[in-house]
Amino acid sequence: TGLYWLDLDDEAAALAWAERESRPLRAVDISAAHDAVPVLGSGFSRAIYMADVANVRNPRLVKSLKAALLALPNVTIHEQCEVSGFVREGERVVGVQTPTGVINGDQIVLTAGAWSGDLLKTLNLTLPVEPVKGQMILYKCAADFLPSMVLAKGRYAIPRRDGHILIGSTLEHEGYDKTPTDIALQSLKASAIELLPALADAEVVGHWAGLRPGSPEGVPFIGRVPGFEGLWLNCGHYRNGLVLAPASCQLFADVMLGRAPIIDPAPYAPEGRI
Template sequence: MSKDFLVVGGGAIGMLSTLSLAQSGAAVRLLEASSTTGRESSWAGGGIVSPLYPWRYSAAVTALAHWSQDFYPGFGQRLLDETGIDPEVHVTGLYWLDLDDEAEALAWAAPVGRELFAVDIAEAYDQVPVLGAGFKRAIHMPGVANVRNPRLVKALRAALTAMPNVELREHCPVNGFIQENGQIRGVTTAAGEIRADRVVLAAGAWSGELLKTLGLELPVEPVKGQMILYKCAEDFLPSMVLAKGRYAIPRRDGHILIGSTLEYAGFDKTPTDNALESLKASAEELLPALRDAEVVGHWAGLRPGSPEGIPFIGEVPSYPGLWLNCGHFRNGLVLAPASCQLLADLMLGREPIIDPAPYAPAGRLQ
């Protein structure tokens, strides 16, 4: 079996795909279009290690999420040990407030083995004293973590650059694929051809644009998300909280992330004043003390939107040698470890960690 791999896209999915393949001893090249890896949606997201509403997703998303949730704490520690960069896998738990589908959420939890239960609203206020007034009901999942995604991608980059069998090429946008005898044998770039026995497309929201060069329609599109960041005391917010579709995420050093918008605006990722005001209003409703706090950051990223949020993981039947790991929509960071492990299992001929059928590109491309 050939071990010459090329990965297109240097976000969390592309870097973890590279790491998973390289750990087998394979030679892997990773190409990133921008000047540094991990600066698109992997950097821009919130890093909750759970779908926002896990009970609203299919079993396919749940299977990836649960594998990754169990994997993250040890993985974060290994990255810290190997690179000196702490991804800060921070277990805070998560409170959902005044859900319309609370009964469905509670019914979902037991069969899938996740701890999720209703709590008296007074208990929620006891545990999160800065919570805004007027909430009536709460459910709580105590084991949910968040990962500090800008540090995660820095740690992944450091881990990859330390591996002798990995070549990282930044500022190297791909504009097409090399086809020979009905197979994909590499990619074309402004700097020329780069050949490989197998190519992994992990370019996030841009994956569909690249597949169009082969006449394929991948239902992955950019979905803009804007977030804002406050700086508070380290003990200001002890738990993540979510209400009316907006969430607050505490980092260990007191930074508080508020997100997120959901906008279909093509590839425009310009932050807007309207989103800023909307996010500030949500922040102050959730945590009124933030009225007196300064917004220290406001940015936008482009999620790779896909039908039902189910990623594409596997080989493209009509183009042998071309593999996909893309379309994770709002859950790229939580699904990344399982998605990349599954991809490596399939590419290396190992027993897959979960059933790969729901993610296969066959029958899902046009």
């Protein structure tokens, strides 16, 4: 759908980055944003447009990922199966403990999102990954209501093809509590109406919360756990775990298999950060 980013504080820096990286991002007249998105609110004065930004419906993405994995030979998925700790032989991690018994592995990768730190604690390691709650709401409109994504003041509206409009999101430090709250509902509704005033007459059809794996500056941990053999991390992707998933998994596989990495792995290495 592309994305209109309204009244961005560091617009000059964004445009300079786009120029440097040859990315399709450009400043457009606010009237052009209104022409492209007639339902846009009137309280904005500047816009930049990113033509090639798309959106995915993450529950469907996970379903298709699961189907793709199950189509591969030698893949077994254990669902609803909580890992409670690691099995060690000295400094080597050789398996994980679950309610149905030990699962052994030559190599173990910890990808437990916001819960990764709790699991590493069982090895007396402190991983600075903590849950950051995010609430979203959903409207249902006509399929052509919103032709493009719009974003302002950290809040965004994302149109799905069937007319659902997703509004997100809050940033809250509430531990592992995922209960949706009325305060967030009112705040998200206010942002929605500021972005797209016609939503004042639309019904909220969904409201939920998730937990992001918050890490210092949002930089994920990708690589081997120092001090242990056979244990790896790919976690702490904070607000960008879907966007970063393909590249971080490619980088992870490169590092684990000793291949030439797609990018410099140093900023993501757990060594020195846990």
